[in-house]
Amino acid sequence: MKVLVLNGPNINFLGIREKNIYGTVNYENLCSYIKENAERLHIDVDIKQSNIEGELINIIQDAYQKYDYIVINPGAYTHYSIALFDAIKSVSIPTIEVHISNIHSREEFRRKSVTAPACKGQLCGFGIYGYIMALEAICSGLE
Numbered sequence: 348m349k350v351l352v353l354n355g356p357n358i359n360f361l362g363i364r365e366k367n368i369y370g371t372v373n374y375e376n377l378c379s380y381i382k383e384n385a386e387r388l389h390i391d392v393d394i395k396q397s398n399i400e401g402e403l404i405n406i407i408q409d410a411y412q413k414y415d416y417i418v419i420n421p422g423a424y425t426h427y428s429i430a431l432f433d434a435i436k437s438v439s440i441p442t443i444e445v446h447i448s449n450i451h452s453r454e455e456f457r458r459k460s461v462t463a464p465a466c467k468g469q470l471c472g473f474g475i476y477g478y479i480m481a482l483e484a485i486c487s488g489l490e
Contacts, residue, residue: 348389350485351414351440352381352478354396355403355422361447368448370474377475384479388486400424400431407434417442418481425450425460435465443481446471 354374357364362373372380378394385392393414397403403424410417417440424431425446435442444463449472463469468484470477 348416348485349391349414350385350393350416350418350482351406351410352392352394353403353406353417353419354394355420355424356398357422358420359396359398368453370447372475377478380475381478381482385482388482390482390486392482400428404430404434407431407438410440411438414440416440416485418445418478418485419443419462419466420445420447420478421462425462427461429461432462432465435462441485442466443484444469444471445477445481447474447477448472 359374361369361377362371374396381394382392395406397406403421407417417435419435419442421428421431421444425444442465444460444466450460451471460469470480473480
């Protein structure tokens with residue numbers, strides 16, 4: 348099984364930005380954590396990150412017919428990117444949206460996800476473990 352883990356803007360600044368919300372684990376350690384757990388679950392995983400909306404769309408489109416699943420943390424694009432919504436829908440790859448913080452308990456503008464309706468489901472508020480929960484959901488036969 349091949350899974351793309353795609354991270355949006357500012358995720359590369361984990362451990363630097365708002366540690367009280369996003370924790371102290373840095374991006375490199377997040378990637379290692381995901382890879383170690385993917386190996387344990389016998390998942391072939393690729394992890395990519397971009398701060399640029401168009402690059403994220405290009406990565407999603409490039410995933411077409413290459414990946415069985417996508418796990419995406421769209422970052423701030425979650426709240427307004429119809430373009431990411433359209434890209435996720437266009438490739439027809441089952442996708443799980445992940446957020447480190449609980450977006451529903453934060454500022455009003457963060458409580459709405461325009462990308463989640465294009466996804467199989469959304470995990471938020473479980474810290475970086477949300478990524479592992481998404482991989483485990485995939486292994487459990489998400490469909």
